[in-house]
Amino acid sequence: MTRRRTVVAVAATVGVLAAPTWLWQASLLPSSYAATDMGYVDDGRAAPGSGSGSGSGSAPPGAVHDHTAPGGGSRSVEQLTAPADRSADVTVELVVREETITLADGTSVEGYTVNGASPGPVIRAREGDLVEARLVNESVPDGATLHWHGIDVPNAADGVAGVTQDAVPPGGTFTYRFVADRPGTYWYHAHQMSHEQVRRGLLGALVVEPAAPSAQPADDVVALVHLYDGVRTVNGSPGDTHVDAAPGADVRVRVINSDNASVQVWVDGAPFRLTAIDGTDVHEPGLVEGRSVEVTAGGRADLVVTTPADGSGARVELGGTAAVVLGPPGAAPPAARPPRDRVDPLSYGTPAPLGFDPAAATRTFEYRVGRRPGFLDGRPGMWWTVNGHLYPDVPMFMVTEGDVVRVAISNGTGAVHPMHLHGHHAVVLSRDGVAATGSPWVVDSLDVGVGESYEIAFVADNPGIWMDHCHNLPHAAEGLVAHLMYEGVTTPFRLGGDNRPE
Template identity: 65%
Template sequence: MNGTRRRGARLRLALAGAATIALLGPLAWMWQDSLMPDAYSVMDMGYADYGGALTHVGATSGHSEHSEHSEHSEHFEHSEHSGHSEHTASARSLTSLTADPDRAADVAITLVARRQRFRLPTGRSVDGYTLNGASPGPVIHATVGQLVEVRLVNESVPDGITLHWHGVDVPNAADGVAGVTQDAVGVGRSFTYRFVAGQAGTFWYHSHQVSHEQVRRGLLGALVVTPAARPPAGTADVVALLHLYDGARTINGREGDVRAEARPGERVRVRVINTENGQTPVWVGGAPFRLAAVDGTDLHEPASVRDTAVTVTAGGRADIEVTMPEDGSPVRVHIGGPAGVVLGSRSYDAPAVPRPSTTLDLLSYGTPAPLGFDPDRPDRRFDYEIGRRPGFLDGRPGVWWTINGHMFPDVPMFVVAKGDVVRMRIVNDSGEPHPMHLHGHHAVVLSRDGVRATGGPWWVDSLEVGTGESYDIAFVADNPGIWMDHCHNLPHATEGLVAHLMYEGVTTPFTVGGTGGNKPE
């Protein structure tokens, strides 16, 4: 009897052990499989997606009309991509994709990065990072066609630092992404960025090393590129960079209103830059306005509107153009709330007005204009479907973002060849909105939820894709390199919402992790 009981107990124990192994075994395998190596190349991540094109087949000669789309390609003046396959003798390192090394700089500046405690004008103390002793860093000004040279010196940022030129279609070697286009700049070291300002517009710069922390704590600034022609008389220009420091909403580093002088009848361009992780509304009290530009690209024949809000995507920019009232009344440009930029001369007593109930729809704003290419005849078609599911990310259990059903790092590498017309559908079924940012390119919005765009060309580098929404976008692959295509809600990027666009024939010598400690997000 006792023997029978012992055999029964052993059987139950064996069954329990088998059940435990059956349950924990797959979890242990998933955990092990999710661990990232100490150093890896983004070229080895996931799988190659050729967008329906035959593997390693480049663009044909039928794209001569692409030359019309010049404002988004003038930056690429020195390097040319002569081959389409990474397995041919024409394969080249992205480090060779630079501005003309023999050309002298037209605009030269040194930025010294420090970790330090600093004070906002209201006296609020912030434990963060500075550039040249302040945050935001200095506004960099250039005119179209000038070569900009920025020397970045890391005096005391312990994790290293880079600078990414957000919205500027720079040569790939100047893109400033740790582990992809360069190594992070360690303490006591420096790195020099060189690029031609090929397009007039409103842009910004920020660190792309541990960016979810370093941007939040102050490593950022504005970049403004103006047309080569002198501005007409009776115009003014105001930068309005929105950033939160430890929960304090600031414009140009100041809590509360920013005042800017504007005379009666003067036309003022307020360059709103949203450096935050979520979208923000902008509206105007005291005068009608035009939305003159989005993400550094002027809109075509934008109409004057009033009692309407404009949504500015995380990472995005909106140029608000106001003509000042002839009677000298002040005008308030609200940025996310009651505070904003107050334009005036004799008085700055502009009362706050509630956010309008109407939001400007850029799908139908402005009037049509030629794109310079045919998006209905693409060489490559890609899907970027955003979802979410439980699993392990580098050994951490959680609920993580997915791209086309795959969790990081098993994500697509979108492969193109120079000259390709690229069409991409972005679908968001993840339950949260995502501001999607493609480096090195501007894309035109073709449709939202199947409804085609009917207004002026809506060019973006940062696009808000709400939950349940889908967008069709298109661009010409005119800037060879390896480019991030990620969510600019930067904590989302750390949670796996990152893919890359790669040109055939381009390689990178840099790795994420490794001795350089590269952590782009």
């Protein structure tokens, strides 16, 4: 009897140890793997809420593990390019280096520069221009790429290491070509080890002006917000940045939030209008006083401020520790406490046609963000999940060009997740079941707060393999990543090794 008990005890112990050992072993990533090998395909044709809605982590009905196109036809991401026979209208060379960055107040931080500075140069184009940007990696040791955040580039120019290109090693080059067909405020940043390279300064602004800019304010200011070792800056300068503006002038302030959390923006001393979100104009924006605008991590907001006629100036507060001061030389409007109320894009502005019918969706997906214990590449911890799945066993959302796509996004975690879909803009249909009533709220970066749910819709009109991930970049590095894949698109590039996009 004693021997039998011992055998049973040993067997039970082996069983207990075997389960976590198997889970650990199963979590180990291969040395290299294709994005198309990750997880399962969700074709969006199953009923919402079915299958994995219980949180069990099983794939929903309609999900398959075959990533090939029906009929066998395929295109490589390398073929999805701007017109090869068209000459560039805007040409820029961007040389990236690892070096010491000296901020305007004399603070030195170790990071990355673009053309000797951080942020890098502001690239300006006009609507319809073909932009050609040549990346030169002079000394970024882990390799470099550039992603054009918010620009719906052709997939070959998306800049995601291991998905649309290989990371550019020191001494290497890569040329990006795309048509800037949507006027607005955008930015570019690293998408190789992005959680580290973006934080350390490998970024810059990109502005696309309308083809007919006559209605635009004469004064146009870029305000790229970034934290360098905990110091909030505007265009690399801590504290106040003064911009000369005549009394009574309209000034467009293009706020770009390059950080991992949202930033509150408000104006002291003058009313303003929120004229664009993520590069898309707001229809009939109303005058705003006593409210702030929340700018999502990775997101942009254009504010048009009319400076006071008495010359006293106005302050555009960017989180309360940095500001853009608009007015004549010497204007010093006092800082004020942040307003309690915020502009709600769900109801701001007035309705306008969307250009498509979300009710006619041909694909419907769920993107449920969760968290649970497990192993990620052999590391135990609490990791983010997508529809109950740990990376890399996350869904591949499959679409066909021309599909109308609806996505229900929900956040079941204790953290905010600024979700960013590459290559597309989506319209917000509802938040927590409340339908949008204002101007079409069109985004490429969307804060999904704790316990919140959103429904968004877009047209699948840009073939490729596109990341759909959290732009709190450490969260992405911890597995909060999925992909949108068009049927028939393949990639020769491999994740792992020298290609580490997050």
